[in-house]
Amino acid sequence: MPQQYNQFLTRIKHKLGIDLTLYKEAQMKRRIISLRNKRGFPDFTSYYRALEKDDVLLKEFTKRLTINVSEFCRNPKRWHVLKESIIPILIGNKRKLNIWSAACSTGEEPYSIAMLFNEYFPHIKVNIIGSDIDNIVLTQAKQGCYQEQSLKNLPDRFKNNYFTYDNGLYHVNRSIKKMVSFKKHNLLADPYPKHIDLILCRNVLIYFTDEAKERIYHNFSDALNDKGVLFVGSTEQIFNADKYHLQLIKTFFYQKK
Numbered sequence: 001m002p003q004q005y006n007q008f009l010t011r012i013k014h015k016l017g018i019d020l021t022l023y024k025e026a027q028m029k030r031r032i033i034s035l036r037n038k039r040g041f042p043d044f045t046s047y048y049r050a051l052e053k054d055d056v057l058l059k060e061f062t063k064r065l066t067i068n069v070s071e072f073c074r075n076p077k078r079w080h081v082l083k084e085s086i087i088p089i090l091i092g093n094k095r096k097l098n099i100w101s102a103a104c105s106t107g108e109e110p111y112s113i114a115m116l117f118n119e120y121f122p123h124i125k126v127n128i129i130g131s132d133i134d135n136i137v138l139t140q141a142k143q144g145c146y147q148e149q150s151l152k153n154l155p156d157r158f159k160n161n162y163f164t165y166d167n168g169l170y171h172v173n174r175s176i177k178k179m180v181s182f183k184k185h186n187l188l189a190d191p192y193p194k195h196i197d198l199i200l201c202r203n204v205l206i207y208f209t210d211e212a213k214e215r216i217y218h219n220f221s222d223a224l225n226d227k228g229v230l231f232v233g234s235t236e237q238i239f240n241a242d243k244y245h246l247q248l249i250k251t252f253f254y255q256k257k
Helices: 001-018 025-038 044-053 055-065 076-091 108-120 135-143 156-162 208-224
Strands: 096-101 125-132 163-166 169-172 181-185 194-203 226-233 246-250 253-256
Touching: 001 044, 025 055, 044 055, 055 135, 076 108, 076 169, 076 194, 076 226, 076 246, 076 253, 096 108, 108 125, 108 156, 108 181, 108 194, 125 135, 135 181, 156 163, 194 208
Parallel strands: 096 125, 096 194, 125 181, 194 226
Antiparallel strands: 163 169, 226 253, 246 253
């Protein structure tokens, strides 16, 4: 069974360009077996053959690999710190900031950033990139349509100013959508953007091995401008931040030295 599973991972890497050995094995294996069994395949060989032939199964598999839990202004206290302390530091004398929401899922995070700047820092031009490995969630992000649950942390003012409610869904206004560009990006394989002032990558790296996290932190550091900031999730403290030329400036916020 271990040999068959390893062969399955090798085939998936070749087909999708996703190296699943860089994810924590127990969690990933449990997720894949659960989905495989749900679809009635007795082993990894038969499951992979089915994935090759059936695009619907393949899309389902790809979506199951990625963790798509998102909402606007997730962890509001952290967003308050971002607004009150971090963004003023980043602005300094600048009139433009480059911001990257990595592994952005269905787009709530980059749109939250866009609304934040539109509301509180309208004099600053922002170039916001939202990226994810999953084309399906990127399509949803570009559409910008959300259930009410996704907006639970937003003040009513934001709901009223930046969304149109129609047919049970909240639609992000065009002015906010125009502030964000979305692209497919694999944190474990693709080149990273450069000259970034703020990177948000939250509640994602907990699923990677230590080796993969180390590589990603180095890449994030290289992507940041001097004094740029990395905003991580509530369970993702960076140990030995110096190793990546980063220093803790607020809880969950690391600045490049």
